Amino acid sequence: MEQRWDGSVVLEAGRLLFRGRLGTTHAHAHAAVQVVVVRSGTVELADRYGGRLAVSAAVIPSRATHSLHAEDAQGTVAYYDSDSHVGRALRSRFPTAPGDRVTDWTAAAVQSACPPDAPGGGRAAAAPHPAVGRAIDRVRSRLHGPVTLEEVATALHLSPSRLGHLFAEELGLPFPAYVRWVRIRRAIELVRSGATLTQAACGAGFYDSSHLTRVVHEMFGMAPSQLLRDVQWEPGPQRIRPSGPGLAGAP
Template sequence: MPRGEQAQAARWAGTAMASSGLLAFTGAIGSAEPHAHAAVQVLLVLDGEVMLTDRHGHQRRTEAAIIPAGVRHELRAAPGAHGLLAYLDPAHPAARAAGARIATAGDADIVSTWQVAARPLATAAVTGPATLSGVLCSIGPTADTRGIPAVLSRALEAVPQLIDGPLLLGELAARVGVSASRLGHLFAEHLQLPFPAWRRWARLLHAIEAVRGGATLTEAAHGAGFADSSHLTRVCHEMFGLAPSHLVHLVRPAA
């Protein structure tokens, strides 16, 4: 790992957990290079200073933020910064509620919008302990009472059976009895992401889970459908601004 990346990664220290559609971290916050993850990110700073920069170069000191999926941003934390970060699959109920907040707060590309959307999180942190469940609940119920269409839900449920292969949109669509174009439209409409971007996120979560179970990076990469560990590393950098060797260290089960 390059020296600059080692210094950057060294600040991250805490506990993390991964489950279906969710990756969450609590502890000392480090910095992350410009990146765009295929997840809705919820950030709550409990102590210290964290600066967020959007793709337009606007920079704001941040106590709480909800960052939409697919939006490029950079995170810089001063020494001593602590907080909670949750990365939510766009299909997660809390992610859909977060998306509704962002939609009413303003331009989704702008850091000030992310802060406005997250005001309930900052209030919750002041009035009570900052737990993951409490933070997610404070986002509120999703405004879309229709939920995820049944055909899209079935497609998402089928992904784990196919993720170690090409995971082609047409293959997944055939499984659930719709055309590839229709299923691609459902991903874009309801998850706010094109299918290829969501697929990279699903593969990355699967790889992280595999490493937590004892697999090497190479084994995890192949099991999640990446060409090799280098491919996994590139995607991890794109989505988190960090190398997988550091990210998976945080989410390994405690010895």
């Protein structure tokens, strides 16, 4: 029987943080840098090549396909936005692309001194290249509707190919993947504020709730119904406590 996720979740600028009982995900790849720290029990990570390893800590870069299986495990999982201070620092642990094997993730964790639940660790940072910073601001201000590379590039007086190259170089992921990640974060914020899944999908710019469901499966390895089941929102900014399954694949 698969272990259910059960713990507390914090959503703040640049970071999505889970602490509690870790569960299981199917294979997925997110657009954030993920940190997993196991406090007790057993957690096994699997990569796209069939590599499997029980881990005590791991740093998983964006776009790396993986799955997680836990048995009687407690720990912390954090997702750091690719444009955050910590996200950038953690990406530097992978000097050679693509860093998509489980042994890469455990080696990166050994090099990393930043605990996933350190206060303020998720503060957002401006991208080094001014065009990327302006593009990020434009994306975030237009999540209620379509956001395309061509439209954003035109607004910044750049060619789409140039802006796409800058995103890949500065953030380590394609422009569309970044947009999907920011939309998911916005949908979670809306649900926290009392929106239904359908309302959250619309407000975050997804075509419909089915579209949101597909993207959550792709980036978290589970369905939104599992992600948000029995959620109780704690007082304070952007904080939730699920009593059922929580964020799959989260500190």
